Amino acid sequence: MELFNSESKKIVSDPINVNNPISLQVLGICSALAVTIRLDQAIIMTLAVVFVLCSSNVILSLIRNYIPARVRIVIMLSVIASLVSVVDELLKAYLYDMSKQLSVFVGLIITNCIIMGRAEAFALKHGPSKAFLDGLGNSMGYGLIIIVVSFFRELFGAGTITLPDGGAGYVLWSIPESWYAAGYENIGLLVLSPGAFIILGLVIWIQREFAGVEEDA
Amino acid sequence: MNFLRKIFEETGKLVEKGKPLSWAYPVWEAADTIFFSTNKQTSKGPHIRDNMDIKRTMFFVVIALIPCYIFGAYNIGYLNALAMEIERGIVGNTIFGFTYVIPILIATFVAGAICELTFAIIRKHEVNEGFLVSCALIPLTMPPDVPLWQVFIGTSFGIIIGKEIFGGVGTNIFNPALTSRAFMYFAFPTKISGDKVWAVGPDGYSGATALAIPANPVEYDTASNLFAANTQFDYSTVNMFWGLIPGSIGETNKLLILLGALFLIYCGIASWRIMVSSVLGLVFTSLLFNLLNYLTVDGILQAGGFPNAMLTITPLQHILVGSFFFGTVFMATEPVTSSHTNTGRWIYGFLIGVLTVIIRSINPAYPEGVFLAILIMNMFAPLIDYYVVQANIKMRLARNV
Numbered sequence: 333m334e335l336f337n338s339e340s341k342k343i344v345s346d347p348i349n350v351n352n353p354i355s356l357q358v359l360g361i362c363s364a365l366a367v368t369i370r371l372d373q374a375i376i377m378t379l380a381v382v383f384v385l386c387s388s389n390v391i392l393s394l395i396r397n398y399i400p401a402r403v404r405i406v407i408m409l410s411v412i413a414s415l416v417s418v419v420d421e422l423l424k425a426y427l428y429d430m431s432k433q434l435s436v437f438v439g440l441i442i443t444n445c446i447i448m449g450r451a452e453a454f455a456l457k458h459g460p461s462k463a464f465l466d467g468l469g470n471s472m473g474y475g476l477i478i479i480v481v482s483f484f485r486e487l488f489g490a491g492t493i494t495l496p497d498g499g500a501g502y503v504l505w506s507i508p509e510s511w512y513a514a515g516y517e518n519i520g521l522l523v524l525s526p527g528a529f530i531i532l533g534l535v536i537w538i539q540r541e542f543a544g545v546e547e548d549a
Numbered sequence: 550m551n552f553l554r555k556i557f558e559e560t561g562k563l564v565e566k567g568k569p570l571s572w573a574y575p576v577w578e579a580a581d582t583i584f585f586s587t588n589k590q591t592s593k594g595p596h597i598r599d600n601m602d603i604k605r606t607m608f609f610v611v612i613a614l615i616p617c618y619i620f621g622a623y624n625i626g627y628l629n630a631l632a633m634e635i636e637r638g639i640v641g642n643t644i645f646g647f648t649y650v651i652p653i654l655i656a657t658f659v660a661g662a663i664c665e666l667t668f669a670i671i672r673k674h675e676v677n678e679g680f681l682v683s684c685a686l687i688p689l690t691m692p693p694d695v696p697l698w699q700v701f702i703g704t705s706f707g708i709i710i711g712k713e714i715f716g717g718v719g720t721n722i723f724n725p726a727l728t729s730r731a732f733m734y735f736a737f738p739t740k741i742s743g744d745k746v747w748a749v750g751p752d753g754y755s756g757a758t759a760l761a762i763p764a765n766p767v768e769y770d771t772a773s774n775l776f777a778a779n780t781q782f783d784y785s786t787v788n789m790f791w792g793l794i795p796g797s798i799g800e801t802n803k804l805l806i807l808l809g810a811l812f813l814i815y816c817g818i819a820s821w822r823i824m825v826s827s828v829l830g831l832v833f834t835s836l837l838f839n840l841l842n843y844l845t846v847d848g849i850l851q852a853g854g855f856p857n858a859m860l861t862i863t864p865l866q867h868i869l870v871g872s873f874f875f876g877t878v879f880m881a882t883e884p885v886t887s888s889h890t891n892t893g894r895w896i897y898g899f900l901i902g903v904l905t906v907i908i909r910s911i912n913p914a915y916p917e918g919v920f921l922a923i924l925i926m927n928m929f930a931p932l933i934d935y936y937v938v939q940a941n942i943k944m945r946l947a948r949n950v
Contacts (some may be wrong), residue, residue, distance in 0.1 A: 517696075521735040
């Protein structure tokens with residue numbers, strides 16, 4: 333089976349770890365800052381990106397031999413944009429509260445550099461099965477980072493952990509009132525964008541440490 | 550001393566290379582050099598023979614800070630006695646204040662030491678004394694009633710993000726003490742945003758500080774009226790100079806800060822150019838704003854002007870109120886993060902003064918702007934130096950043609 337040989341495994345696992353799109357290629361930062369205020373938003377956003385990236389990679393890979401090189405960007409954009417519109421409409425239909433919270437950021441998946449980047453760098457050069465694995469790996473790598481960032485931002489910034497459900501989110505755990513009474517305070521900075529930058533920076537630092545990546549000065 | 554020397558020699562054997570405890574070498578080295586001078590010699594140039602090594606420089610800064618600590622403690626007790634309407638005497642007030650200052654100091658030093666030692670062990674370098682000065686500065690920038698766990702988190706943030714990430718002492722961009730101050734300012738705004746009075750008093754004892762912008766600034770047409778509106782405290786010029794007003798622990802008494810400044814300048818540690826030019830920048834900008842407001846009142850700029858009592862604060866009041874003086878003496882002059890060329894120092898200091906007044910007077914969100922001004926200029930200090938050096942190169946080239 334082609335799907336399970338070591339090369340395929342590498343295609344999936346590399347972007348999750350040593351070649352992570354956010355923490356090593358520093359792509360898709362804007363949405364990583366915007367949708368990481370709450371854990372449930374980050375999870376839904378991850379699912380949306382997994383869907384869009386896998387489908388766009390497969391579709392573009394299937395039609396790669398028919399795309400004239402000069403107009404490839406336009407074609408890539410129109411494929412991605414239609415997929416994003418599908419996700420947007422699905423969210424509006426089934427997860428209306430979540431779609432309101434995510435607002436424009438679902439639509440902005442179109443401009444997420446990771447998706448265009450993978451289409452251009454990988455899907456147009458490889459077969460559909462590999463392109464699918466690549467999309468899976470990259471979107472999971474993206475999702476992993478934003479879920480970690482949003483977990484810490486929500487926990488220390490707002491004092492809750494929220495999981496997605498049909499409505500406005502299911503609060504799994506929140507910091508008990510007795511802690512606040514004892515003098516605990518949420519770190520308001522983390523709810524703001526600079527807080528996301530700081531957490532993201534720390535995640536990048538730790539991940540590069542573990543992945544053993546050194547950047548040339 | 551022989552006894553001490555023996556202890557260090559015996560324990561030193563435990564942390565030699567190859568021994569199981571060798572990871573603890575930085576800790577041993579730091580303790581050893583506190584008591585004894587090192588027998589290591591520099592192997593590479595430049596060789597500078599001077600009594601002012603890093604340890605002593607740092608130590609002198611700490612000495613300059615001690616009066617601020619003592620007065621800060623006294624002021625806490627004094628304001629508390631004022632609020633509780635009791636008499637406690639000078640000694641009683643100081644002791645009362647130290648019960649607040651010392652826990653903050655301990656929290657800071659524990660956090661700082663943990664961070665510094667952890668990084669020294671991981672990175673296998675010697676413990677650098679820089680963190681002692683940062684840790685000595687941080688409590689002075691804190692309100693007396695700050696929760697200790699917030700001090701702990703703030704200090705760790707300042708030491709790690711402000712310094713260790715950039716590679717430790719000497720390579721940092723931002724002043725670590727100010728980094729932690731800024732972090733706490735934005736992270737815990739209910740305690741430290743600077744518009745409420747910082748004093749240890751009975752519950753609900755609060756008021757607006759002199760720099761807090763009132764809800765309707767138009768009502769107060771002059772700065773004196775603005776300060777007088779805070780009836781709870783006496784914000785007269787004399788009182789602000791002597792520091793008997795609420796504020797961060799170390800910044801209120803301007804005389805002691807002035808003495809500290811003279812001491813640092815005399816020892817050649819702090820740059821007088823930065824101090825003088827930042828005062829000049831502050832005076833220039835506040836005079837400009839005074840003028841602007843004068844025009845506004847006269848109706849010339851009425852349409853687009855801003856009728857704002859903050860603009861009428863005189864230069865003297867700007868210097869005395871808030872922590873500008875403390876910041877410019879102890880924070881802005883930090884040798885690593887300030888400009889390194891003399892011309893650059895003039896520009897750097899001047900812009901700190903300018904930015905301080907702009908943030909204080911124009912921006913209604915931040916009552917105090919000194920630490921932001923210094924952090925912003927920390928960021929630009931290398932750029933300023935670069936252009937100063939380039940200008941010098943160009944000038945000398947032109948001379949030779």
